[in-house]
Amino acid sequence: MKILVPIAKVPDTTSKIAFVDNNTKFNPDGVTFIMNPTDEWYALVRAIELKEKQGGEVVVIHVGLADSEQIIRKALAIGADKAVRVDADPTDAYFIAAQIAAHAKTENYDLIIAGKETIDYNSYEVGGMVAELLDLPCVALVQKLEIENGVATIKREIEGGTETVEVKLPMVVCAQKELAEARIPNMKGIMGARTKPLTVVPADATEKLTTITSYHLPDKANECKYVSPDNVGELVRLLHEEAKVV
Amino acid sequence: MAVLSFVEVSQGKIKKASVEAAYYGSKVAEGLGTDSIAVVLGTASAEELATLGTVGVKKVLHASDARFNNFDSKAFTKAVSEAANGAGATVVVLSFNQNGKLLAPRICVRLKAAYVPGAVELPVFNGASATVKKNVFSGKATAEYQLNTEKKVIAVNPNSLSPVRGAGAAAVETFAPEMADTDFASVVKGADLIVGEIPLSEAELVVSAGRGMKGPENWGPIEELAKLLGAATACSRAVADVDWRPHHEHVGQTGLTIRPNLYIAVGISGAIQHLAGVNGSKVIVVINTDPEAPFFKAADYGIIGDAAVVVPKLIEEFKKQKAAH
Numbered sequence: 001m002k003i004l005v006p007i008a009k010v011p012d013t014t015s016k017i018a019f020v021d022n023n024t025k026f027n028p029d030g031v032t033f034i035m036n037p038t039d040e041w042y043a044l045v046r047a048i049e050l051k052e053k054q055g056g057e058v059v060v061i062h063v064g065l066a067d068s069e070q071i072i073r074k075a076l077a078i079g080a081d082k083a084v085r086v087d088a089d090p091t092d093a094y095f096i097a098a099q100i101a102a103h104a105k106t107e108n109y110d111l112i113i114a115g116k117e118t119i120d121y122n123s124y125e126v127g128g129m130v131a132e133l134l135d136l137p138c139v140a141l142v143q144k145l146e147i148e149n150g151v152a153t154i155k156r157e158i159e160g161g162t163e164t165v166e167v168k169l170p171m172v173v174c175a176q177k178e179l180a181e182a183r184i185p186n187m188k189g190i191m192g193a194r195t196k197p198l199t200v201v202p203a204d205a206t207e208k209l210t211t212i213t214s215y216h217l218p219d220k221a222n223e224c225k226y227v228s229p230d231n232v233g234e235l236v237r238l239l240h241e242e243a244k245v246v
Numbered sequence: 247m248a249v250l251s252f253v254e255v256s257q258g259k260i261k262k263a264s265v266e267a268a269y270y271g272s273k274v275a276e277g278l279g280t281d282s283i284a285v286v287l288g289t290a291s292a293e294e295l296a297t298l299g300t301v302g303v304k305k306v307l308h309a310s311d312a313r314f315n316n317f318d319s320k321a322f323t324k325a326v327s328e329a330a331n332g333a334g335a336t337v338v339v340l341s342f343n344q345n346g347k348l349l350a351p352r353i354c355v356r357l358k359a360a361y362v363p364g365a366v367e368l369p370v371f372n373g374a375s376a377t378v379k380k381n382v383f384s385g386k387a388t389a390e391y392q393l394n395t396e397k398k399v400i401a402v403n404p405n406s407l408s409p410v411r412g413a414g415a416a417a418v419e420t421f422a423p424e425m426a427d428t429d430f431a432s433v434v435k436g437a438d439l440i441v442g443e444i445p446l447s448e449a450e451l452v453v454s455a456g457r458g459m460k461g462p463e464n465w466g467p468i469e470e471l472a473k474l475l476g477a478a479t480a481c482s483r484a485v486a487d488v489d490w491r492p493h494h495e496h497v498g499q500t501g502l503t504i505r506p507n508l509y510i511a512v513g514i515s516g517a518i519q520h521l522a523g524v525n526g527s528k529v530i531v532v533i534n535t536d537p538e539a540p541f542f543k544a545a546d547y548g549i550i551g552d553a554a555v556v557v558p559k560l561i562e563e564f565k566k567q568k569a570a571h
Contacts, residue, residue, distance in 0.1 A: 013499060013519055017386045037500065097355070116347075119499060119522075121382050121389075123363040124342075128319065128351035137431030138319050140348040158317075158344055158437065159261070160445030161494070165316075165432040174348070177500050178493060209360035211392040213377060218387075224532070224542050229551030232559040235531065236567050238547060243529045245508040246451070246475060246564070 001056035001147065003047040004109045006100050006130070007075055008036040009068045010120045019215040026120075026215070035071040038115030040078070041182035042175035046145055047113050048079040049180060054147065056110075057081045061103055063096045063203070065089055076193035077185035083196070088203035093121070097129030098206040104134055110169045111152070116141055116176040127174035137167045140174035249275035250283050250335035252326050253298065253306075254345060255290040262448055263341035265301060269409035270402045271339040272302025273368055278337075283307065285329040285421065287314035287322060292418045299414035307333070307421035316434040317345050323352040325423040330357060332421075335397075337369075342401040343447065350401040360393035364403045366526075369393075384499060384522030403526070404447070405505040440494060449478035452506045454497065454524075456482035458513020458534060458553055462490035467557040468512060474564055480504070482514045498523035512553045516541020533557070 011017070011031045018027040034040075047058045060075040062068055063086040072083045086099040104112060114127035124140070131138030143162065144155035152167050157176065185193070227235045239246045251271030253264040268284050275282035284298050285307045295306045307329050314325070326349065330338050338353060340346040342364045354361035362369075362378040366388070369376040375394055381403070382389045446452065453472040459465060462485075472479045479495060486496035497504055499519040505526035512533045514520060521544055524530070532545035533556050542548045549556055 011383070013384070013522070017383045019387070041500075093351070094355070094361075097351075119384055121363075122384060122503075124347040125351045125361070125363055128348045129355050131319070132323060132352040132355035136320075138348060138352070139432065140319070141344055153435070159256070159263075159447055160443075161437060161439035163437045164435040166435055167432050171431070177496075207358075209354075209358075209393070209395055210362070211394060213390045213392045215382070215390075216388045222544055222546065224545040224548045226548050226550065229549050229556050229559075232549070232556060233563045233566070235547055235549060235560070236563040239508065239529070239531070240567060243508070243546065245529050246567075 001050060001054050001110045002108065003050065003056065003058045004104055004107070004112045005039065005044050005047050005058060005060050005075070005080065006112070006114050006126060007039045007044065007060050007062050007071065008115070008118045009033050009062070009064055009071050010036045010118050013119060017217070019217070023214050023216065033071070035074055036115055036118045038117060038175060040075070042177065042179040043113040043115045044075055044078060044080065045180035045183050046175060047111075048183075050147060059084065059107075061086070061100055063088060063090050063099045069198070072198060073193045074185060076196045076198070077189040078183050079189060081196065083198045085198060085200045086203050087200050091208045092210045093123055093125035094129060094209045095206045097126050097133060099203055100126065100130050101133035102204045103201070104130065111147070112172045114172065114174050116174045124174070127172050131172035134172070136171050138172040138174070139165060139167060141176050142173050143176060143178040145173055145179060247278065247280045248283050248333045248335045249278065249280060249337045249339065250285060250330050250333055251303070251339040252346070252349065253284045253286050254341070255286055255288050255294075258290045258294060260290070260294060260298070261341070261343070263343040263346075263404045265409050266404060266407055267339050267341040267402055268298050268303050269301040270368070270400070270407055271337070273407075274337050274339065276302070277368070277371065281305065283333050283335070284416070285309070285326055287325055288312070289315055295418045296415040299416035300411040301409045302412070303416045306416045306418045308418050309421045309423055311425065313425065313430050316432065318430045318432040319348045319352055320431050321425060321429040322349055323356055324429055325425065327353055327356045328423045329421060338397075338399045340399070340401045342403050346401050350399055354399040357397045357399065358395065359397035359399045360395040361399040361401070362391040362393060363401050365400050366403050366406045369400065381526065385525040403505060405507070405526070444476070444478040446478045446480055446495065446497070446502055446504060449504070450507045451475050451477035452480050452504060452508070453477045453510045453512070454480035454482070454514060455485070455512040455553070456514030457484045459485070464554065465491070467561060471510070471557060471561050471564070474561060474568075482520055511541055512557060514541060515539045516544060
């Protein structure tokens with residue numbers, strides 16, 4: 001089985017978020033960039049587990065510049081077999097999806113596993129877009145994925161519970177929590193990653209559908225109103241009369 | 247020209263998140279001086295669908311094909327896109343809920359439309375383009391998305407806009423998209439619904455607790471408080487990971503993202519990963535023994551105290567308040 005896993009580079013969760021150029025650009029100064037957690041912990045690890053069980057190959061694809069090499073090597077160290085980097089600074093999610101779809105069209109993947117969202121733009125976009133560009137079935141918010149005889153059995157989140165569905169491969173899956181347990185690369189993996197193939201390809205020209213015109217940080221820190229633990233009734237009064245939520 | 251909203255039904259009932267999407271669609275249509283139309287896929291009564299008129303929908307396109315009773319992203323994308331093209335819609339609105347999060351990006355590709363995932367306000371039109379605000383960096387900032395194409399897809403964050411109901415009934419028309427059996431890629435084998443509880447993603451009030459509860463045996467007052475308020479229960483990652491609470495209750499960066507009107511956090515320190523899942527809540531109450539808990543910085547109201555003491559008192563006070571009103 002041949003599996004493709006798109007990976008994104010994002011600011012670490014604990015990063016201080018700041019903007020420059022009159023609030024039109026994210027300020028990367030002093031920010032640590034990491035592999036997007038749902039891509040790494042769930043999508044990539046589940047892809048490797050499926051390969052270990054059934055044989056095949058796991059390819060990671062990343063759209064970004066040369067400074068992303070560290071996270072690509074990490075994906076190889078965790079257990080991906082080879083990597084493709086599309087050499088471009090992505091302009092929007094559609095651009096990224098178009099690059100991934102263009103690559104996938106030239107290879108016959110049985111399965112594409114993406115993370116459900118990236119933690120920077122929280123957009124849940126790329127998996128669905130790739131599926132539509134390739135005219136493939138897609139299931140998102142996936143918590144369980146088993147493959148047997150070319151059919152995926154999937155548990156996905158729905159409102160108030162989960163649903164189990166079967167879909168014939170090839171398809172796209174968007175992974176979330178519970179799909180797999182995060183793996184820490186071991187020394188053998190890290191050494192091996194240095195010699196695994198990383199192909200750099202140019203980007204396809206793609207229409208820019210969206211532009212972020214400005215960013216805003218919250219105006220001020222929230223003022224917390226403290227209520228004494230001996231006067232809990234006051235909290236109930238405030239929630240009723242001031243906040244009007246109960 | 248028209249604005250088309252995708253309205254989901256479940257067991258024949260319109261989902262709450264979809265009422266918000268339809269209302270949002272009607273507001274956009276009003277701003278553009280055009281009609282608000284909705285598309286519904288699957289079994290539902292004409293009476294139920296006509297109620298969309300109360301949130302400004304003029305016409306409902308209803309495809310009652312029973313194959314739509316199960317969600318399949320490929321089939322739904324095809325049908326909603328066909329409805330959008332047929333109605334000449336320039337804006338398609340969906341809820342940014344479980345199904346919308348997948349459907350919207352597919353539809354945007356199919357329609358070659360610019361897309362904003364998780365809008366928190368109405369769009370501002372400027373000629374052919376529009377800008378829409380959305381949360382970014384897990385709620386730590388907002389961004390203005392400019393949609394550069396003639397056709398636009400907007401997925402609206404649940405609980406961003408409270409629908410104002412008016413009078414009126416929508417006209418319901420039959421819609422028969424051309425569907426082949428091969429368009430329906432997913433075969434649903436079953437669902438596992440948490441019964442007797444309010445789904446967390448739909449809840450307006452949420453009572454949540456974490457490690458400060460000291461053990462799973464101490465959750466009684468949390469559940470009692472939730473029941474009293476008609477609230478859903480949630481928890482932090484730490485307690486879901488040690489199986490004090492079920493995983494579906496976990497809110498935060500790697501769990502559910504929720505935006506209730508009231509979020510009461512008991513014994514949760516408020517690490518940035520947890521805040522990422524709840525900082526869209528309208529009002530946050532924090533109860534914690536540690537005055538330095540970072541959660542107080544994000545709270546509207548705080549009580550520094552022990553959950554074991556404060557929560558039972560809170561239950562008594564809410565009971566008194568309920569009796570008085």
